[in-house]
Amino acid sequence: MTDSQKLDSNQPAIEVSGLIKRFGDFEAVKGVDFEVGQAEVFGFLGPNGAGKSTTINMLCTLLKPTAGRATVAGHDVVRERDDVRRHIGLVFQDPTLDGYLTAAQNLQLHAELYGVPSHLVAPRMEQVLKMVGLWDRKDGTVSAFSGGMRRRLEIARGLMHSPRVLFLDEPTIGLDPQTRRSIWGYIRELQQREEITIFMTTHYMDEAEWCDRIAIMDKGQIVALDSPETLKAGIGTDRVTIQTDDNEAAIIAIKDQFGVEAKVVEGAVTFGVPGGEQFVPRLFAELELPIRGVSVSRPSLDDVFMSFTGSTIRDTEEDPSNHRNRVMMQMMGGRR
């Protein structure tokens, strides 16, 4: 009890300064700084290989930073590793449940490993299982659970010991949209009910909207950090996408006539202008090229991402730098 009060209400739940991680001569995380407030839902956004998982692994004490420091729930991730571990819950990208055991046995095992006082194990288990809607399946063997149920069970397990900070590494990856939405429902509810700090990574742009604040990470650095609304407002432009027969010519013409830099994204010419709806009539009147289609959209986090990194998240994923991530996973002895 005593040291769980160690964290006073003004102290950030996570503090990171100058954090660096190198694997050989490859620098996966190139000196990041940020703070996460208590009871905040903080999203870490970026393509695979951007350094998200490496950062989260350092915060979870699974990897030792090469340089810099980080505290989680008031404890240093290197010097007070066990204290950090007692105060965090983890839900990994890859499943870590024991499929041979029942849901209740998995939670029991977790509680025993974390030293949850025996008399609290049963009530806490009931509570977390009800929270994720799995109470009626508590005696079901996990191997018979669907992907969504397993993920919910993992979230419940991560909460068994009332962590101060819950780390979710791609919590909704590989799930269908409906299940993803319900998982988010649980996460938000949980954050309100337990006043827990949630730190998560995702590469689904639409999910980042659920976060209080997001950090966009690219090539080992944080390139933007703010609330989704502020980031989107900061773009100040709408995204106009046009279909033409000659994209190259269209890009040159747009540059010459309107002074706007356009580029080809997924086969269509895309550019950002303030007041996109007012711009479209001008475009049709003045551009001396046939336009076959047009669309205008309000800035999304995709645009935010693009404006900071110069590519969409999907483009980046095609990048060969992807394999870094795999190399790292192997070094971690993670999945195979």
Add this chain to the structure above:
Amino acid sequence: MTTTSEPTSAHEATADGTIEIVRVSVPRRTFRSELRAIKIVWRRELIRFKNDRLRILTSLVQPFLFLFVLGAGLQTIASAGTHGVNLKTFIYPGILCMVVMFTAMFSAASIVWDREFGFLREMMVAPVRRSSIVIGKCLGGATVAAFQGVVVLAIAGLVHVPYNLGLILGVLGLQLLLAFTITAFGLCVAIRIKQMQSFMGVMQMIVMPMYFISGALFPAAGLPGWLTVLNRLDPLAYAVDPMRRLVFSHLNITPAARRVLDPGLTWWSWRVPALLEAAVVLVIGVVLLGVAIVEFSATE
């Protein structure tokens, strides 16, 4: 499924009006919390074993084949040299060791499974010592292997070995000891190997020769020189010999037969006492467990 059920109402039901939020606070690590971790890792091995009936059966196939097929098959040509003792009776102590060995080997493999299926991570990030995990695994593997040993022990009557309390307790003790050492050995290997197939391959490559050389299937006297040397170096020989001594001391056979079939393990013609032999197995087991702990703690 209740994916869309309102969490609020579900929660009210939990609360029953009494419990608001069950806040748990995880205490600092203590010796007792480590013991608790060891116990739960141990128990998990037992639960998994209990649920895996196929494994219970498959690990008995090989020992039974050796005992009843090989034993019965070779009986005709062996009877001249066994002084009237049935060959099945002769190899029975070896089979008591064999069943334990194979089960223990499989138990150690569970760490490779755990890695493949991700569960190892759950244990690695818990605020407990890595040594607690290894010790729990090792004790779990040993217990499971001893269970299998009991099955073979139960059929003693079929091979003309009497049911005697002293004998049963002695055999159980030796089986536990052997199971512990083999599991510790398996863990040392399993921690380094990431794939199941390679683990099984490596274990077969090491364990089968060890088993054959140990003298489980023949008396360890009057062997060719090279085999005698290998036999004395084989840790398994120090489990097989006391096992055979124990079983033979409860058989009603002629002294001549005993001399031939149970000559005992010697160091430069000094007959090594059974307790020393057991101590050798124990020391090897403890050292291997230490190695496994060091290796496991070093993995990130």
